[in-house]
Amino acid sequence: AQTVTQSQPEMSVQEAETVTLSCTYDTSESDYYLFWYKQPPSRQMILVIRQEAYKQQNATENRFSVNFQKAAKSFSLKISDSQLGDAAMYFCAYRSLTSGTYKYIFGTGTRLKVLA
């Protein structure tokens, strides 16, 4: 069974600085999706970025980028120029693309604090 591990329960970053959140996963599959979701205090889950495993190029979305290392099964999220609004819980998620599979596996989350 697949697992997703986020080993940093909490991280802090100064406003305007860069921070990297770690995520590792375990799978024997070759085709899958990976996601980072943000959950601010409002509790609304918001998609930050997604990565398709067959694409070697790392995904980027404005200030958010990932470092996808397929062989190492690592999927870290880099937030550049951190802003106060980035403070939230961040969840890494895995989605198998095996036929007949519909489930997502979530990590336990990393709480990001942004210091003014």
Add this chain to the structure above:
Amino acid sequence: NAGVTQTPKFRILKIGQSMTLQCTQDMNHNYMYWYRQDPGMGLKLIYYSVGAGITDKGEVPNGYNVSRSTTEDFPLRLELAAPSQTSVYFCASSFPRDRGYYEQYFGPGTRLTVT
């Protein structure tokens, strides 16, 4: 589009009571999911559905039931509420691969307290 809507936003139940959490999506998504999120934890899958009339159990289905009579609606039923069901419940939906990138769209959540 309203996206994924959930009602109610908050609810307090007494032990042994029952209730239904409503979830509706207007994006014509095939797949729908119910998760629970306990304090400081990630999401655990309760039930999911790949289309009207088709549902299946997730990691933590005990104490819950679902139905999917339409594409839009996926209600979650709690029977005989217990304190262990105190949690925040999220409904989510997604397209299949050939119509999207598989990301899930989440509702705003329902905070349920059982006392």
